[in-house]
Amino acid sequence: MITEDNDPRKGKRPDPRLGSGEAPDLGGFTMEDGTVTFDWTQTRVRLARLADAGPVELGRRRRFFVARDDLAGVKLEFVPPLVQAIPSTCQSLDEYLNWLPEGLGRHLIVLIQAGASALGLWEEDRLVAHKAIKKYVVRGHGKAQPTYLRSKGKSRYGSRLRLRNARSLLVETSEKIHEWRNESGPFSRVFYSCPVRIWSGFLDGKPAPPLSKEDLVKIPLDVARPCFDELLRVRRRSLVGRVRTLGDEER
DSSP states (O other), X not given: OOOTTTXXXXXXXXXXXXXXXXXXXXXXEEOTTSOEEEEGGGHHHHHHHHHHHSOEEXXXXXXXXXXXXXXXXXXEEEEOOGGGOOOTTOOSHHHHHHHOOSSOOEEEEEEEETTXXXXXXXXXXXXXXXXXXXXXXBOTTSOBHHHXXXXXXXXXXXXXXXXXXXXXXXXXXXXXXXXXXXXXXOOSEEEEEOOHHHHHXXXXXXXXXXXXXXXXXXXXXXXXXXXXXXXXXXXXXXXXXXXXXXXXXXX
């Protein structure tokens, strides 16, 4: 099966670290399951075409739109690219189109797991800063030290070191975000992937990261151990939306 990651045309795509000044030709690629993928630059035009063909409504949890093509007699699910995720304040297609920016702005991607974090700052389509941090926090049995202590409560030198490293990882990640914000200004949106418990500790840490709840967008993807290459992979995926025809049982 052809996917975004093994698409043979992948080599034609511009490196997300570079600003080519041209819109990449990604639109209209049909996958084997009938899903059509498109680039973020085509979102507004594609939604306008769907609206001309029939009514368009918000789907569950505002993650996608459901469109009905009255002429073709089909119902479609339209998922915008992650970089253009539907804000919680939008109640209709018109409100979304009024909100939809022409560009990508200054946005941040943050990936955090036990023992590793990776973050990147983009200005429009140009990567201006990135950082990957790794710490020793996982025990020999594969369980992160903070998680292990919640169930066992044992404390030895090795466990204290792993706990210290776990805290240090979050502090260094937060400090780097502070540094970038001070240098570049506020972020238009922040896309993040992190286990719930670690994310809670990250937001409550000292210093607390300079992130506004309204600007946070959770990344709905399976993310591998954070590193620079994984950061770029997530970024590539975030630029692509999809449209698929709903089956009879989904209508």
